[in-house]
Amino acid sequence: MTASRALRGAPDVSRENIDKVERAARETGYVGNPLATAFSNSKSNLIGVVVPSLNNIVFAEVMSGIAQGIDGSGLKPMFGVTDYDPVKEFELIKSLLSWNPAGLILTGLDQSEETRDLLSVAAVPVVQIMDTDGDALGAAIGFSHFQAGREMAQALIARGRRRFGYVGCGLANDLRAGRRLEGFKSALDAAGLALVAMRHDPEHSSTEAGRRITAEILHAHPDLDCIYYSNDDVALGGVFSCLAQGIAVGDALLLAGFNGLEMTRTLPVRIATTITPRRQIGFAAGRYLVEAKQGAPMRPNHKTVLPTVLSLP
Amino acid sequence: MTASRALRGAPDVSRENIDKVERAARETGYVGNPLATAFSNSKSNLIGVVVPSLNNIVFAEVMSGIAQGIDGSGLKPMFGVTDYDPVKEFELIKSLLSWNPAGLILTGLDQSEETRDLLSVAAVPVVQIMDTDGDALGAAIGFSHFQAGREMAQALIARGRRRFGYVGCGLANDLRAGRRLEGFKSALDAAGLALVAMRHDPEHSSTEAGRRITAEILHAHPDLDCIYYSNDDVALGGVFSCLAQGIAVGDALLLAGFNGLEMTRTLPVRIATTITPRRQIGFAAGRYLVEAKQGAPMRPNHKTVLPTVLSLP
DNA sequence: ACTGGTATCGATACCGTTACCGATACCAGT
DNA sequence: ACTGGTATCGGTAACGGTATCGATACCAGT
CATH class of the missing domain: 3.40.50.2300 (Response regulator)
Incomplete structure (x- = not known):
């Protein structure tokens, strides 16, 4: 018991014994058994x-x-x-x-x-x-993901964007992405706006899906001036789609993602994103x-x- | 002991007792204690x-x-x-x-x-x-990382590349990146070639560093026709640097990374990479x-x- | 010398499970 | 009836710590 107390730094052990126990432990290479401790406690x-x-x-x-x-x-x-x-x-x-x-x-x-x-x-x-x-x-x-979506929409509206699309990718039970979208839509609503187009793909591969769906949504709605993505991975696909098609990102079309991945700051074009403190x-x-x-x-x-x-x- | 054996599916328990024990466990909501088991064993x-x-x-x-x-x-x-x-x-x-x-x-x-x-x-x-x-x-x-580096160099040489640069990023004790570089150099050597330029940055932020160092190395050696990167993250920085500067990637300059990140397949330009079975x-x-x-x-x-x-x- | 308080120490039991081994029941063969 | 084998069962100890609590030593105060 004295040794157990000494090694744990528990009270009721004399200085002298603490030293003795520590020395003995060092000499014998004693290491405690966390399984026994966990079991005991x-x-x-x-x-x-x-x-x-x-x-x-x-x-x-x-x-x-x-x-x-x-x-x-x-x-x-x-x-x-x-x-x-x-x-x-x-x-x-x-x-x-x-x-x-x-x-x-x-x-x-x-x-x-x-x-x-x-x-x-x-x-x-x-x-x-x-x-x-x-x-x-x-x-x-x-x-708050709701708040994050809302703030993004408000900022984009403040930048003069009016014709919004949404591109989502991933499992339907990613509820946080859903709440960002809700927040986004609520801000649009408050400004008398609404999503012009919305696409969702349950596919796993998010950048690839982002690229594909962006091309599709822009084909169907060439007049969009902003696309909000479920996250940066998907948004990067959007960027690549635009780069490949020669669409000027950030000018006629603004892309907005979520997470603030390092890569969003290194791209040859700038996109909007919400930097999260992960x-x-x-x-x-x-x-x-x-x-x-x-x-x-x-x-x-x-x-x-x-x-x-x-x-x- | 019979209950313990029954629940573990150990031998020497009658069918009848197995059923009894399982029923009792279900009824009482018994769940084993892995700590005790681990301790005992x-x-x-x-x-x-x-x-x-x-x-x-x-x-x-x-x-x-x-x-x-x-x-x-x-x-x-x-x-x-x-x-x-x-x-x-x-x-x-x-x-x-x-x-x-x-x-x-x-x-x-x-x-x-x-x-x-x-x-x-x-x-x-x-x-x-x-x-x-x-x-x-x-x-x-x-x-084999050595082999991966070697194969990449061989393939690039076969594609007619001759003036190679290397851009690394990350801690010096990433020994696997070092071995890829060794393999790469050994293949160059076997073909009578050598690295024209080599830059390494211990910085953490790999895509950003890749972008910066690529600009530097191309400024110092505009005649490079291929750059090998320590990995895809760094190579993506290289891609973004080239895109920003209007350098045609894949044509005059080939970029090669490592890992085969999904994103390398979605970029508006193609780069070489080694797809690893992570x-x-x-x-x-x-x-x-x-x-x-x-x-x-x-x-x-x-x-x-x-x-x-x-x-x- | 006696009392009460404080500091320190260590014997004992216990945590929940399983290894080990002896006990029991039953059966087939003689 | 007796023996030996097989299937099944459960008592006991042990795993390595720690909580608890009583024992001891020592000291100050009377």
């Missing part, structure tokens, strides 16, 4: 990270931020991919919870009823990242769980809205 | 995944493949990021090993001596992914550990070379 230093996809640089950056946020804390991240499937998400969270993790990082606020019940029973700190439109289970760290979101989520582990009070239903930045040509 | 169903970076879509895709490969097996991946730092890698692997994982997936074959010692002591299945140039600790699944590598690594868990024999020092595909304009 019914509480592990694992955290669960649940993302919908890893085919997109966005969630990789978030995970990179998480890794940074928990660095040095002793927490170890486990991850799982849901493919935007609520049932998979439920199963995944259930299996992560069985490890008695020190916390969970989930994507979005749209977990199923079943999942919410599961989480409310388990006394585990939960962070929901990327989104703040809705009711949070635990802490929510992200931004790494910071991951970092903050990681920090939150570190603090929770160290006994910081939970913040159920507390939303941390990180700023997004509009980048306009 | 000194063997967890966790696997460790160690990647150098998550700022690049490449490793995200690998992790996506891993997640797919282990799906349904009960294995759960833990991940860590080394930032290309061998010391961090050592510490990370040490801490992952303390969880008695069912396996480890490491990136590359260039672990430090200390790390190799650590792994040879631990009786844990190891898969080293992405690279097959060197000595494998366990199973190696990937391809997802398959992750998938195969995951499968290997699943099979190891199920008792398949280890394949120490066994290399699985997956094919890369040259994509040329």
Whole structure:
């Protein structure tokens, strides 16, 4: 017991014994067994990270931020991919919870009823990242996608754009993209405008789809002066389509994406985009769980809205 | 004990008791405690995944493949990021090993001596992914970067290119990029050629750096007819630089990248690239550990070379 | 000398599961 | 009836820590 206390830095151990134990541990190459500790405490230093996809640089950056946020804390991240499937998400969270993790990082606020019940029973700190439109289970760290869509539309209208198209790509259950579109449309509506054309492709390959659909929508509606895309990957396809066809992007036709991928700043033409704080979101989520582990009070239903930045040509 | 055996599908349980136990488990909502199991067995169903970076879509895709490969097996991946730092890698692997994982997936074959010692002591299945140039600790699944560089150079020479430049970007300890360059140079050498110009930038932001350095190298060496890049991200910067300056890519100047990112196929100009089987590598690594868990024999020092595909304009 | 308080220490039990091994039941063969 | 084999079952200990709590030592105050 004295050794256990000494190595953990627990109180009630004399200076002398702390030194003795540390020396002995060093000499024998002793390393603790986190499995035994976790088993004994019914509480592990694992955290669960649940993302919908890893085919997109966005969630990789978030995970990179998480890794940074928990660095040095002793927490170890486990991850799982849901493919935007609520049932998979439920199963995944259930299996992560069985490890008695020190916390969970989930994507979005749209977990199923079943999942919410599961989480409310388990006394585990939960962070929901990327989104703040809705009711949070635990802490929510992200931004409003509705607002992001709205602000983009307002800025584009302020730049004199009037004939808007929308090009989406990806699974229909990417609810956050849906909310951006809703926000976008609400701002158009407020200005007495409406989408002139809208295309959606469930295809996975987003840049390729963006290129193809952009060509289609412009063929059908050559008078569009702005296209809003579900994200930058799709928008890049739009840029390439225009470049290939010799359409002057940014002038007659303005393209707007979402995420603020580095590449949008390096293109030979400028596009509009919303720069999202992905790494910071991951970092903050990681920090939150570190603090929770160290006994910081939970913040159920507390939303941390990180700023997004509009980048306009 | 009978219940434990029944739930695990172990032998020596009567049909009748299996049914009884399963019914009781369902009725009481019993779920096993993986921590206790792992503790009791000194063997967890966790696997460790160690990647150098998550700022690049490449490793995200690998992790996506891993997640797919282990799906349904009960294995759960833990991940860590080394930032290309061998010391961090050592510490990370040490801490992952303390969880008695069912396996480890490491990136590359260039672990430090200390790390190799650590792994040879631990009786844990190891898969080293992405690279097959060197000595494998366990199973190696990937391809030869040297060979990839060489094949690209040979193909470019066959297309009549003669005045080659190289533009690299990223940390100096990205050894795989270094080996591609070595392979590239060896093929040039074999053809009696040599690099006319070579630039390297340790900067992180690869597309932006690619754009800048391409402009520089072309300013200094306007007579280059081909530029080889450390990867597609950098090459895309090169494409954007040329597009911005009105240089005809693919004609007077051929650009060659590496990885075969989807975007290289969607650009308004074609570039050369080596399509790498990233997802398959992750998938195969995951499968290997699943099979190891199920008792398949280890394949120490066994290399699985997956094919890369040259994509040329 | 006695009391009460504080600092430190360590024996014991327990966390939930599984390895191990002995017990039991039943059957076929003699 | 007895033996040996097979199928099944469950008691016990063990995995490596930590919570708990009683024991001990020492000191100050009376």
